[in-house]
Amino acid sequence: MTLWLALPSRYAGLKPQAARFALALLALLLAATLLALTSPGPPPVSLDPAARAENQADVVLYETIVQGIRGGGDYYSVTARALRNGDYPMRPFVTFRLPTLAVVQAALPRSVTIGLLYALTVGVLLAWYARLRPAFARTPPRLIAMALLCGGLIAFVQGALASFHEVWAGLLIALSLAVRREDKWVEAVAIGLIAMLIRETAALYVGVMAVLAFAEGNRKEAAGWAVAVAIFAAVVAFHAHAVAQVIQPTDPASPGWAGLLGFGFFVKTMQLSTALDLAPLWLAAPLVGLALFGWSAWNSPLALRGLAIFAVYAALLGLFGRTDTFYWGLMIAPTLLIGLAFAPDGVRDLVAAARTPRRKITITRVTR
DSSP: OOSSBSSOOTTTTOOHHHHHHHHHHHHHHHHHHGGGGGSOOOOOOOOOGGGHHHHTHHHHHHHHHHHHHHTTOOHHHHHHHHHHHTTOOOBSGGGSOOSHHHHHHHHSOHHHHHHHHHHHHHHHHHHHHHHHGGGBSSHHHHHHHHHHHHHHTGGGGOGGGTTOHHHHHHHHHHHHHHHOBTTBOHHHHHHHHHHHHHOGGGHHHHHHHHHHHHHTTOHHHHHHHHHHHHHHHHHHHHHHHHHHTTOOTTSOBOOOSOOOOHHHHHHHHHHHHSGGGGSOHHHHHHHHHHHHHHHHHSOSHHHHHHHHHHHHHHHHHHHHOOGGGGGGGGGTHHHHTTHHHHHHHHHHHHHHHHHOOOOOOOOOOOOO
16 A cells, blocks of 8 residues: 555565665665765855846856847857956866857847746646656645645746756756657657757766666667767867867866765755755755655656666766856756655655564474
8 A cells, every 4th residue: 555656666565674774775865965064065145136246157157148149249259258257267168058048048038038948847847747647646745746846946937047058958857857758759859959959968867868778678769869969969079169269278277077075065956956945954955865765766767767867967966066066956956856755655665664574484293
């Protein structure tokens, strides 16, 4: 019998020894999330409206680039000038974002851009409702799951962040994951390609999907994801060539991305990127761990994909993230908290399996 889910969790029916081991791993995961309490974070945000340029320096940079293109400038020349004026690093070429988002936004009125952002957010909500509806036995837990999804989308409905590449790429990754099915993957691949062309780190998502499709024997789907990666690689090659034409030997280089801030930094970015930012870190951190556990408990191929994607981006943030790149967490923020809706059944099934008594064998001697 289940609590919220329509079907038993992945942990139902485990042998007692395996269940106890899984409970120990869960306790270790929850303890590890508390590393966020000692992890560095971004500098505090000033409440003074005049300090917006400092608080949202990257957003202001992207808005400046869009305005420059609207004024008739070439993307690469405009971007190089904006980076120099802001004392940003300009080497290697990945310090320049791909031109996709800026060029599209420059061609549209800002009101249309905001409308498209809201429409994409609604599309993510509808797509995930369709995927989550069969997973739950009753309406209340479905509504709770959708509320958790909204909690992950809290940063994605802020018009001030419309020029932020991670906002669009994160929504597109969430939409791609929701619409992908074993017999219907072309749309997911196309959406994943768009995400990569907006933010290069979306290639991690596409790579995970390609590997899992191949591992499951879905050769055509794996080939589709591979084609998307090939197109992306060609675009990046042209991008690198264009960047080389506008940089100068005296332009500053990036300090590198080997932040090595660890798992605690990943947990902190998830708090900052979702509605968990409203809670104190000592409470938000274990909830991130429970959300990850919940995804592992949902007995669905979609859940395994989600968990693999979270793990890859957790590694990206823990190994290469810096305190000023915490916004990388937006790439996976939309769907993470949904895992909390799967956690009650997972915990219940683990505890029940761990308590299962061992069978006793009674030998009775019969004397004739």
